[in-house]
Ligand SMILES: Nc1ncnc2c1ncn2[C@@H]1O[C@H](COP(=O)(O)OP(=O)(O)O)[C@@H](O)[C@H]1O
């Protein structure tokens with residue numbers, strides 16, 4: 001055991017060499033710090049001779065994206081490793097294996113997924129992932145159903161809620177997603193070209209009412225154990241395989257928040273491929289592909305969650321009360337749509353942006369992508385209490401973008 005300090009590459013190698021079941025004694029290990037996220041250190045440790053490798057992820061006592069002026073609990077490393085272990089049990093094969101967790105160093109050692117690509121990057125490069133909707137709907141249905149009051153012992157669940165109390169990371173979400181974009185906050189970060197859009201958000205009372213309602217649910221509804229930050233940068237992918245990483249924001253919250261997060265990031269990808277994209281046919285094809293993926297994802301989730309409920313439901317009244325299941329699923333759909341909208345808006349005017357839009361080199365094209373994303377995001381937020389079908393979300397994206405066939 002060592003006292004906490006941020007590791008350097010040499011120290012990371014020394015720790016890796018103690019993993020005698022992974023690396024041969026005396027192996028000449030190579031180490032690279034590859035963390036490109038907003039918060040943590042990530043070391044890739046490999047043994048060129050045996051071809052073996054691992055990932056070491058270490059929490060820093062502050063938010064890396066801002067620096068030491070933004071202190072952040074190291075307990076998030078415990079939350080992440082416990083959530084990965086839990087998700088691995090409920091959705092086998094859909095998260096990296098956790099080899100060990102060191103509480104003193106806030107260090108998780110896990111399976112190296114470098115043979116996959118980060119989905120955000122894959123989508124930017126036009127990658128197609130035919131099994132994604134199947135895989136991620138299984139991940140969502142399994143992890144969310146079996147940690148909800150529908151699928152687990154309700155006394156045990158209360159103890160799990162306690163284990164996953166995650167106030168500092170939740171506060172980041174409460175501020176960066178559900179508050180700052182709607183006021184002139186210091187943390188906001190947007191191109192001057194869309195100042196009019198930002199100021200419109202600060203003055204849109206009806207929109208702010210919807211966001212306040214979604215925020216209230218995020219603050220109060222311990223529906224199931226969420227991943228908590230399920231964007232396309234938290235998903236490793238190949239055409240055959242999907243692996244979800246980075247659940248350090250995990251806590252018991254509203255189910256629609258996780259589903260909405262993925263859909264939001266598929267829609268920012270959609271918005272990044274606009275009429276400025278010179279290959280019109282390829283653009284329309286890719287946009288249709290994303291919308292079909294979103295529809296499949298929701299539809300498969302709905303079918304799988306209902307099937308788990310039929311087979312494994314633990315709540316007598318929830319099963320017996322006429323109309324309850326349909327009412328519950330409709331509420332999940334509406335939450336999903338509202339949270340998808342909120343998570344799009346934060347990626348355009350809030351602190352943390354997305355590469356598919358931020359990396360559009362032409363300023364005018366980037367501005368159009370940002371405006372399109374905001375149009376979709378705001379419409380989805382406003383739809384969150386009335387939608388009755390995922391087709392309304394698809395239609396919202398199609399309408400905002402002009403006609404895109406699915
Ligand atoms: N299990 C893994 N296998 C391979 N690379 C990984 C793994 N986990 C993380 N990474 C790399 O580190 C980066 C940052 O990891 P992430 O968990 O998203 O950190 P943060 O919490 O700081 O956002 C990822 O984008 C990926 O490139």
Ligand SMILES: CSC[C@H]1O[C@H](OP(=O)(O)O)[C@H](O)[C@@H]1O
Pocket residue numbers: 036037038039063065172173176229233234246351352
């Ligand atoms: C100050 S944290 C900003 C932002 O970063 C997190 O994402 P990630 O850890 O995947 O880079 C999360 O989305 C936070 O809202």
